[in-house]
């Protein structure tokens with residue numbers, strides 16, 4: 579079968595590998611759509627190495643049709659359309675025992691410890707099935723939307739950490755796929771006004787179509803002055819940083835209302851170090867938090883939100899490529915000209 583094999587940092591190419599054999603308690607999934615994530619890009623270029631094996635197949639946002647079901651697996655049938663939550667928490671570590679399964683200290687994940695989405699057939703391990711991570715999808719949901727349940731579930735975790743609620747003024751920094759999900763979620767959570775800051779014109783346009791109350795080009799407009807004007811000098815209740823640029827953190831903190839929350843959602847580039855004026859946090863009693871991965875409850879919620887049409891995932895897809903053309907897909911991601919890029923078999 580065909581797969582994108584990662585053999586080292588910056589060494590990846592489509593290749594012929596053996597189709598996985600499944601055990602009696604496993605499922606074989608025929609991949610129909612797998613999305614490229616910013617994290618995948620960091621792995622491909624060697625900027626992220628934790629949990630990454632060489633050679634291996636990465637890709638953790640995927641959806642497909644069940645091709646084989648092991649003899650001991652119950653509740654699933656060949657031909658069913660499913661999406662798979664790739665993160666499998668241990669349920670035993672101190673993080674899991676405190677309910678933070680998304681921040682499990684001993685997690686296993688498809689696309690890391692197990693081969694992931696950028697291949698024709700994916701072996702779904704028993705621990706993944708037992709954990710309830712294989713989610714059946716209705717006919718009307720597209721495969722690409724199924725693949726995007728995973729990034730949406732991460733955003734739902736971020737929304738919960740940000741605590742966005744009724745009548746809040748929200749600023750989303752960055753309108754990539756993640757920022758656009760945060761925009762939609764903020765509106766659903768009851769935000770009064772959502773401002774999206776994004777230098778790319780095409781992305782700002784999509785943000786407006788998805789319900790942004792105001793879009794700002796931070797390279798040409800004065801974002802602090804706009805925030806001031808739009809919030810009567812109060813600042814934002816909630817700010818979600820959906821772009822991992824450490825140098826933007828300090829100026830972003832200053833846009834927050836007293837007692838507001840800044841969620842550092844994106845993974846930050848380089849060492850992630852940044853100089854911030856800590857008195858901004860101190861005197862304004864700003865809550866600063868992060869967000870990592872998702873809990874299964876977030877994944878199931880994300881599936882329901884897309885299923886019911888409350889969240890538009892298809893609008894966030896701009897490109898589709900075959901496994902054979904992975905390099906082209908990679909180049910589109912590097913150029914940043916699109917939004918979500920999907921790999922198909």
Ligand SMILES: [Zn+2]
Nearest residue numbers: 615617639729
């Ligand atoms: Zn991802």
Ligand SMILES: [Zn+2]
Nearest residue numbers: 668671674682
């Ligand atoms: Zn754990």
